[in-house]
Amino acid sequence: MTTAAVARRPRNQLLPALGMIAPAALGFLVFYLYPTLRGAYLSFTEYNVLGSPVFVGLRNYVDMAQDDVFWNAVRVTFLYVVLNIGFQTVLAVGLAVLMHRLTKSVLIRGSLLLPYLIANVVVALLWFWMLDFNIGIVNAVIDAVGLPKVAFFGDEAWTVATIAGVNTWRHLGYTALLVFAGLQMIPASVYEAAAVDGAGEWRTFWRITLPLLRPVLVLVLVITVTGAFQVFDTVAVTTAGGPGNASRVLQLYIYEQAFARGHFGYASAMSVVLFLVLAGAAFAQMRLLRAGESDLT
Amino acid sequence: MRTRITWGRLLAWVVLWFFVLATVLPFYWMLRTAFSDNQALAAQSFSLLPADLTLGPFKRVFGLATPEEAMAEGGSGASLSFWLYLRNSLVVATAVTVGQVLFSSMAAYAFARLSWPGRDAWFAVFLGALLVPPIFTSLPNFLTIKSLGLLNTLPGIMLPSLFMTPFAIFFMRQFFLGIPKEIDEAAMIDGAKPWRIFFRIILPISAAPVTTLGILTFINTWNDYFWPLLVGQTEESKVLTVALGVFRSQTPQGAPDWAGLMAASLVAALPIVILYAVFGRRVINSIGFSGIK
Incomplete structure (x- = not known):
């Protein structure tokens, strides 16, 4: 296409093109490329924002390896990702299949998407209220049926699961709609053939829907896992990392090191690690995607 | 046979509606709480209607209640200026939306429909x-x-996302690629220059x-918390999400002003719901x- 276009249109449109990408290029260079390089450099320095960065080699990374709070943050973040993505993906696939089989109602899809469009902060506060130990509606119901109340945000055993649950609630509809879009790409003839062969709903789901959905599922997982690793808002406005360090996720710890303690170099080093974890997770999932394509055709 | 299928579908509908209700009802609870007297919430925790219906929480949020009135309904008595935060959020989200959509569309046009060396690599x-x-x-x-x-200024909050996001350029480029080539070729034969073609032909049909x-950008910017938390800490530069976080941490440990908090959350969510x-x-x-994305 490009060669044909050039042949028909020999004029070089470099000048207008440069003018048109100029603002975007400025934004890209100043707020994407430069900070990426600078962040990588800062991770090898000691820098408290006031002076100038002092090169310290790998010391931040060595410190990190010996920092218990960092390792705890890694554990908490992984636990959160596993719980959040686990619940969310299973429920979203179920919900998407239900919608696909039952209805095309825009109202239903629209309602399910609503939480995703509302700010994390608002969603977090709403659930902070509903799950309140003393007078929240959820504990009022638990109490009324005779079970012991649960300190959802205050009990170490519950806090990560609670935050994972709140964000599952926020992202469920969005994830389900992504899967739903994938389901619509599966040709109806496949299902008709399965019905002719006498396959039931259950069997059709496991043998046809799920395998054909695999590439879409992996794409959905890459998106949602990348987002989940960067959880911050919900934690920051509810538990602020507590009780103790029970919900101190990686991004919150990075934020605190940089802005509460002025350890910019150390915080940069930790965000390098988070970046690498994200890249690794995405890469691993893309490998799965390629494996998925082979049994499609 | 027929009944079995019907029962299965019925069950499926029940499950689907369970999810819809579980999604929507918490928003009703927010609404119900926002019109409640904070002092009465504890005694009426089951009531589906507001506890002692009142506009008090909204008055507290917009600084219209006297400290005495606020205290009487269980507010903290601290003065809030949500008008200011609302204005800040509107200014930031509108400016970012206009800038990002315009500049990203321009770049996308250059990437999709102009020919220049290095285009695809860039x-x-x-x-x-x-x-x-x-x-x-x-x-x-x-x-x-x-x-x-630019710390603690609105331009400081806007700037990083004002010019582009990779997603916005990708999104617009996909659309521009699908517009038939004949359209700008015809205009070019008539002597129109790329800028003119972009603003007079391509943008209007897009x-x-x-x-x-624009809607997606507005929603994302409106909801953003982390970045404005870093660079907009003063009263003059706080956006709604940041103010909400502070509001929550200001409430005394003993009896939080839940009604006020839900009223404030509702104010923060309402523009998005309307949109x-x-x-x-x-x-x-x-x-x-x-x-x-």
Whole structure:
């Protein structure tokens, strides 16, 4: 296409093109490329924002390896990702299949998407209220049926699961709609053939829907896992990392090191690690995607 | 046989409606709490209607209640200026939406429909920015905004997303690629220059994707918390999400002003809900595609 276009249109449109990408290029260079390089450099320095960065080699990374709070943050973040993505993906696939089989109602899809469009902060506060130990509606119901109340945000055993649950609630509809879009790409003839062969709903789901959905599922997982690793808002406005360090996720710890303690170099080093974890997770999932394509055709 | 299928479908409908209700009812609870007297919430924790219906929480949020009135309904008595935060959020989200959509569309046009050396390579480089997580660029961007002297100003909050996002360029480029070539070729034979073609022909016929992108950008900017938390800490520069976080931490440990908090949350959510009510179908239909986001 490009060669044909050039042949028909020999004029070089470099000048207008440069003018048109100029603002975007400025934004890209100043707020994407430069900070990426600078962040990588800062991770090898000691820098408290006031002076100038002092090169310290790998010391931040060595410190990190010996920092218990960092390792705890890694554990908490992984636990959160596993719980959040686990619940969310299973429920979203179920919900998407239900919608696909039952209805095309825009109202239903629209309602399910609503939480995703509302700010994390608002969603977090709403659930902070509903799950309140003393007078929240959820504990009022638990109490009324005779079970012991649960300190959802205050009990170490519950806090990560609670935050994972709140964000599952926020992202469920969005994830389900992504899967739903994938389901619509599966040709109806496949299902008709399965019905002719006498396959039931259950069997059709496991043998046809799920395998054909695999590439879409992996794409959905890459998106949602990348987002989940960067959880911050919900934690920051509810538990602020507590009780103790029970919900101190990686991004919150990075934020605190940089802005509460002025350890910019150390915080940069930790965000390098988070970046690498994200890249690794995405890469691993893309490998799965390629494996998925082979049994499609 | 027939009954079995019907029962199965009935069960499926019940499950689907369970999810719909579980999604919608918490919003009703927010609404119900926002019109309640905070002092009465504990005694009426089951009531589906507001506890002692009152506009008090909204008055507290907008600083219209005297400290005595606020205390009487269980507020903290601290004065809030949500008008200011609401204005800040509106200014930031509107400016970012206009700037990002315009500049990203211009760049997307150059990437999709102009021929110039290095075009595809540059596009790949721009798109590469998708891989860098926001936290990674946020710390150095904070330093940049600081050295520009823009900490705690609205331009400081806007600037990093004012010019482009890789997603916005990708989104518009996809659409521009699908416009038949004959359209700008005809204009070019008539002697029109690329700028003119872009503003007079391409942009007007792209109203639909531009609107969709604009809505998505507005919602994202409106909801953003992390970046404005870093660079907008003063009263004059706080946006709604940041103010909400502070509001929550200001409430005394003993008896939080839940009603006030829910009223404030409602104020923060309402513009998005209205936008969604008007443009809902467009947002829903964009989901499969914006999946790369």
